[in-house]
Amino acid sequence: MAAFLLVESFLQAKYVMKISNYLLATVKESPADAEIASHKLMLRAGLIRKLASGLYTWLPLGNRALKKVENIVRNEMDKSGAMEICMPVVQPAELWLESDRWSQMGPELFRLQDRNDRDFCLGPTHEEVITDLVRKEYSSYRQLPAIFYQIQTKFRDERRPRFGIMRSREFIMKDAYSFHSDEESLQETYSIMHETYSNIFSRLKLNFRSVAADSGSIGGNTSHEFHVLADAGEDEIVFSTDGKYAANIELAEAHLHTPNKKEEKRDSKLVDTGDATSIDSITKLLGIDAKKTLKTLIVHGEDKEGNISNNLVALLLRGDQELNVTKTEKLKGIYSPLKFASNQLILKQTGSTIGSLGPKDLDIHKIADFSVEGLCNFVCGANMAGKHFTDMNWSENCSYDQVADLRMVQGNDKSIADRSPIEIKRGIEVGHIFQLGAKYSESMDASILDSNGKATLMQMGCYGIGITRLLASCIEQNHDEKGILWPSEIAPFRLIILQIDAHKSADVISISESLYNKSLIFDIESLLDDRDRKTSPGVKLTESELIGIPHRIVVSPRTLKENAVEYTNRQTGAKTKVHIEDIEKFLKETVCID
RNA sequence: CGGGGCGUAGCGCAGUCUGGUAGCGCACUACACUGGGGGUGUAGUGGUCGUGGGUUCAAAUCCCGCCGUCCCGACCA
Numbered sequence: 001m002a003a004f005l006l007v008e009s010f011l012q013a014k015y016v017m018k019i020s021n022y023l024l025a026t027v028k029e030s031p032a033d034a035e036i037a038s039h040k041l042m043l044r045a046g047l048i049r050k051l052a053s054g055l056y057t058w059l060p061l062g063n064r065a066l067k068k069v070e071n072i073v074r075n076e077m078d079k080s081g082a083m084e085i086c087m088p089v090v091q092p093a094e095l096w097l098e099s100d101r102w103s104q105m106g107p108e109l110f111r112l113q114d115r116n117d118r119d120f121c122l123g124p125t126h127e128e129v130i131t132d133l134v135r136k137e138y139s140s141y142r143q144l145p146a147i148f149y150q151i152q153t154k155f156r157d158e159r160r161p162r163f164g165i166m167r168s169r170e171f172i173m174k175d176a177y178s179f180h181s182d183e184e185s186l187q188e189t190y191s192i193m194h195e196t197y198s199n200i201f202s203r204l205k206l207n208f209r210s211v212a213a214d215s216g217s218i219g220g221n222t223s224h225e226f227h228v229l230a231d232a233g234e235d236e237i238v239f240s241t242d243g244k245y246a247a248n249i250e251l252a253e254a255h256l257h258t259p260n261k262k263e264e265k266r267d268s269k270l271v272d273t274g275d276a277t278s279i280d281s282i283t284k285l286l287g288i289d290a291k292k293t294l295k296t297l298i299v300h301g302e303d304k305e306g307n308i309s310n311n312l313v314a315l316l317l318r319g320d321q322e323l324n325v326t327k328t329e330k331l332k333g334i335y336s337p338l339k340f341a342s343n344q345l346i347l348k349q350t351g352s353t354i355g356s357l358g359p360k361d362l363d364i365h366k367i368a369d370f371s372v373e374g375l376c377n378f379v380c381g382a383n384m385a386g387k388h389f390t391d392m393n394w395s396e397n398c399s400y401d402q403v404a405d406l407r408m409v410q411g412n413d414k415s416i417a418d419r420s421p422i423e424i425k426r427g428i429e430v431g432h433i434f435q436l437g438a439k440y441s442e443s444m445d446a447s448i449l450d451s452n453g454k455a456t457l458m459q460m461g462c463y464g465i466g467i468t469r470l471l472a473s474c475i476e477q478n479h480d481e482k483g484i485l486w487p488s489e490i491a492p493f494r495l496i497i498l499q500i501d502a503h504k505s506a507d508v509i510s511i512s513e514s515l516y517n518k519s520l521i522f523d524i525e526s527l528l529d530d531r532d533r534k535t536s537p538g539v540k541l542t543e544s545e546l547i548g549i550p551h552r553i554v555v556s557p558r559t560l561k562e563n564a565v566e567y568t569n570r571q572t573g574a575k576t577k578v579h580i581e582d583i584e585k586f587l588k589e590t591v592c593i594d
Numbered sequence: 595c596g597g598g599g600c601g602u603a604g605c606g607c608a609g610u611c612u613g614g615u616a617g618c619g620c621a622c623u624a625c626a627c628u629g630g631g632g633g634u635g636u637a638g639u640g641g642u643c644g645u646g647g648g649u650u651c652a653a654a655u656c657c658c659g660c661c662g663u664c665c666c667g668a669c670c671a
Contacts, residue, residue, distance in 0.1 A: 026632090027604090027605060027606095027620090027621085028605080028606090028620060028621080028632060029605060029606045029607095029619095029620070030605090030606090031605065031606080032600085032605090032606070032607090032664080033600095033663070033664050033665090035664085035665075052662090052663095053662080053663065053664090106669085106670090108669085108670065124671080125671060127671095156670080156671090158669095158670075159595075159668085159669060159670080160665095160667095160668095160669085160670095162664085162665085167670095173671095175671090213671095223671090225671095337668095337669080429671090432671055434671075462671080464671060466671095498630095500629085500630060501629060501630080503629085504629080533628090533629075536628085536629070536630090536631080536632080536633055537629065537630045537631065537633095538629095538630070538631035538632055538633070539631085539632050539633090540630090540631090540632095541630070541631050541632090542631060542632045543632075545631095546632090554630080556630070558630075566630095
């Protein structure tokens with residue numbers, strides 16, 4: 001009886017999702033400022049609208065999809081044993097002063113004051129708040145490990161918001177934090193999180209890779225990023241074709257794909273090169289390969305306190321190689337963030353100008369990239385305007401003080417794991433996991449008693465997923481020329497029912513409405529396109545494809561003559577006629593299980 | 595933060611060079627027709643031309659400032 005009443009209440013539902021009374025805000029032309037497919041489609045399908053740069057309103061359709069992405073993440077996080085909490089968006093400056101990030105973070109941190117002039121920020125992340133909570137609530141190793149997470153709005157005053165919600169100033173993130181009494185426990189949870197993330201992205205049917213990553217300003221040691229492969233991605237990721245090595249290009253290492261050849265050493269010569277100052281122009285002028293040249297870059301060093309210093313440092317790379325800024329600025333003695341020396345400063349300290357620099361008689365610290373180590377008979381600047389040396393050799397003519405990995409990995413390089421070929425692809429960073437260690441527990445004094453009754457700092461991990469960005473990535477990877485192809489788990493609706501030529505036959509309305517009610521009973525979220533004759537069949541069909549609902553049933557007099565409706569699968573485009581009496585079975589076997 | 599572009603109806607754009615009644619397409623409203631692929635026709639609604647100042651008899655148009663916005667780069671959990 002109860003079940004029967006439940007069905008009855010469904011049938012009498014007043015909140016039927018009828019398009020005639022729903023904000024289906026599709027547009028034909030995409031706004032001029034949309035650049036990439038997902039951004040254009042999100043605007044065209046009426047998922048979002050821009051309020052200001054980097055700030056978006058989620059329309060009904062987009063909001064439904066967003067909640068579904070959240071729920072998949074929530075579901076998998078719960079399975080991992082993490083506890084969901086909710087922390088304030090507005091955070092007091094005191095905590096950020098404790099961790100020293102109040103000064104470390106630049107203008108990216110949204111700062112504000114309350115009526116009493118107290119400083120606050122809009123949280124870009126929540127390490128400080130969670131550490132504060134845990135240090136107050138936890139006191140024994142016996143209570144650990146503990147994992148907390150939240151799905152929360154974050155703010156970052158990005159210098160350059162772009163690609164719609166892909167890089168916006170306000171966005172939704174799932175952030176999780178784990179606390180441990182020792183490193184072993186941290187590593188255990190770290191690998192559980194790695195697995196959880198893989199499960200989440202697999203459920204979303206994404207083509208993704210996890211790569212070793214730089215931990216950046218958040219700190220810590222080990223870190224992995226999860227990237228959705230897409231040409232529109234802002235990052236470059238490097239992986240070996242056998243899958244044994246994967247890293248963000250910022251820290252990727254590899255063997256050169258074209259090693260330096262050994263040959264008979266020749267005597268060096270000073271040659272006139274006129275106004276040829278770039279590697280490109282030198283190779284053309286002398287008719288040589290860029291691999292036989294050496295380029296010299298001059299950057300600022302740092303003093304003992306890590307401040308910028310006017311002691312310059314020379315970086316030496318093979319001419320065909322490019323400098324990797326992230327790797328370089330981690331080197332001791334080099335100022336971070338990396339700063340190239342000005343022309344005037346170089347002239348003052350070396351007597352040479354950019355474009356004629358070389359290691360011979362260069363009286364500053366010289367760091368050579370591995371790519372130049374074995375160079376033989378190479379060309380480099382002579383530290384005299386308009387002159388270069390040819391046939392230079394290290395022991396005979398010039399020297400360096402230190403060897404380091406300074407270069408950007410290039411396609412076709414060989415993996416350091418096993419020398420299999422390296423591939424470089426673009427990716428969208430949708431997740432990032434870190435082993436923070438004691439960075440925050442130390443600065444914020446978060447300790448517990450260990451089994452010996454001794455106070456010890458907690459080990460921490462943190463784990464983020466950009467929910468809003470993840471949704472955009474799904475569209476970036478799942479669309480065709482007609483519109484979005486939602487993975488069924490996050491589609492705003494599973495089924496769309498179109499009434500076509502309803503004015504010709506009252507059956508169209510009654511059949512489609514009963515079909516709608518049946519779908520609700522089966523727990524299929526459906527949208528009923530009941531718009532009247534002013535909306536042409538073409539519009540209904542085209543829009544249903546643009547918004548990407550996975551399953552579509554068209555109810556029209558044409559097929560009702562045969563006592564049937566027409567089903568179309570958005571993904572495959574396959575059409576089937578379904579007889580009215582088979583419809584429940586069909587819904588169960590086709591739509592419900594997808 | 596450097597370089598570049600753009601701001602004219604809800605959206606996409608023309609008009610700016612060479613100053614002289616603010617236009618086109620889509621959308622929207624009404625009516626008629628049409629009826630399975632973003633229909634057709636007729637008639638309409640909707641604009642301080644981003645903003646402030648200057649030049650001029652007259653400024654969307656020329657000059658100066660500011661703001662917004664997008665792209666490239668730098669930067670970035």
